[in-house]
Amino acid sequence: MSTISESELLAQIPSQLFINGKWLDATAGKTVDVQDPATGAVIKTIADASPADGMKALDAAVAAQDAWAATAPRVRAEILRKAFERVIELKNEFALLMTLEMGKPLAESLGEVAYGAEFLRWFSEEAVRINGRYGINPEGTGRTIVTQMPVGPSYMITPWNFPLAMATRKIAPALAAGCTVVVKPATLTPLTTLFFAKILQEVGLPDGVVNVFTTTSTAAVSDPIILDQRLRKLSFTGSTGVGQSLMKLATENMLRTSMELGGNAPFVVFEDADLDKAVDGVMLAKFRNIGQACTAANRIIVHESVAEEFAARVTERVKAMKVGRGTEEGVTIGPLIDEKAVAKASELVADAVAKGATVATGGHAIAGAGTFYEPTVLTGVTPGANILTEEIFGPVLSITTFATEEEGIRIANDTEYGLIGYVFTEDLKRGQRLIEKLQTGMMGLNVGVISNASAPFGGVKMSGIGREGGAEGIHEYLSTKYTMTPNP
Ligand code: NAD
Secondary structure, eight states, rough: OOOOOHHHHHHHHHSEETTEEEOOOOTTTTTTEOOTTTTOOEEEEEEEEOHHHHHHHHHHHHHHHHHHHTHHHHHHHHHHHHHHHHHTHHHHHHHHHHHHHHHHOHHHHHHHHHHHHHHHHHHHHHHOOOOOEEEEOSSSEEEEEEEEEEOOOOOOOOSSTTTTHHHHHHHHHHHHOOOEEEOOOOOTSSSHHHHHHHHHHTTOOTTTEEEEEEOHHHHHHHHHHHHHHOOOEEEEEEOOHHHHHHHHHHHHOOEEEEEEEOOOOEEEEEETSSHHHHHHHHHHHGGGGGGOOSSEEEEEEEEEEHHHHHHHHHHHHHTTTOOOOOTTTTTOBBOOOOHHHHHHHHOOOOHHHTTEEEEOOOOSSOOSSSOOOOEEEEEEEOOTOOGGTSSSOEEEEEEEEESSSSHHHHHHOOOEEESEEEOOOOOOHHHHHHHHHOSSSSEEESSEEEEEEEEOOOOTTTTOOOOSSHHHHHTEEEEEEEEEEEEE
């Protein structure tokens, strides 16, 4: 474990905009404070980009595009590989930084460093496997050459909940494909992306290939970038509402878009489930990242014959969780990101209780410094409770029951979202049926965490469009082109 102190680490983190390989103040001289959600203390003050800065970042990406696209794939691969190695060497620094700006327990931050870094290694390996094809047309009158071209300058907007992984999951495939990028991390957690930009510079990424800014004038800075015809791709991770409005804007400019949006994951426990596995699975699927994940189990749907035992076992585990600042030894639940998140959890719990649910443990915001909410279990949640239709984004586990497989599937699919579903059953055929019947882009079968750089992450319905990771991930940044030639 690194012995670096918080103040030593924060002193190393850039506080300026990263544009065309230079660290710059915002043109209007504006700054914004970044806070530790566990204490409310300001940990860093950074540049707050103006619309002119945003345009400068796009100019730099556009200027660097042709040269970057013309580099040998092996060169791009090696830069990504070096970045992977450097992030892993600095894993304790990246982890501490994420815990400071976002709040998650240090052990989870280390997990995110491993996951986030893996996109750099995975796409370093994909960069050299971009293939086309050559064929004789059916009439025998010509030859077709199909190639894959980089889509061009790309704009990436990332959320605060996974500060490293949401950035590398977009930046790595774009760079591998030969695209240059402008990245706008969330204003609540920009430090990890700025630190990562510093690493990219250190490992030899040419100027202008990656540009990073954050801003509090979000739409004023973002909209002109999205509407600029030199931009060719928008990749967004965040809430469905913001994704919808950005997608409308992107249609003006006919941009390629990837939208990784909200979720309302069902976690279905059948009567034939291995309850040990299901309890372990739900603890991860619900409480990882303090419940603030798009993949978080939002609705725990348990067969009525095992619901009581399941709830009792989960409640015992939840009571043993330790709430505190993520840097403290043994803490499993850190703060929520801000006051709004605490208010949302409080409102959802109050509404569920008013509609008949029982609080088995927790159920309150924690007074004092920082934005903490007790890890909570609700049982007997009734249809109509808002907690069943809205993303909770907090450490609140809500249990409902079902009687038959058909009913379980119907309840699981009864949402506008379709990111992920979790299913616990020891019956192989039932598991196979659920793979086909759950309306989601991803499924965890007897596991509570599914994220992996080698797998295509993404949703259906209101959870979005496109896939990140896997062999599919690089195609989000490639455009297919064919050329017809005469017979030789
Ligand atoms: P958010 O939509 O509020 O913000 C996401 C990003 O968009 C931030 O960088 C924010 O500054 C920016 N933004 C907001 N309004 C904008 C505008 N008008 N123009 C340009 N940028 C704008 O979401 P959040 O609260 O940061 O993140 C939580 C949400 O993200 C949840 O809904 C969660 O499910 C979702 N999420 C999805 C995935 C996924 O892969 N599907 C992963 C993580 C988080």
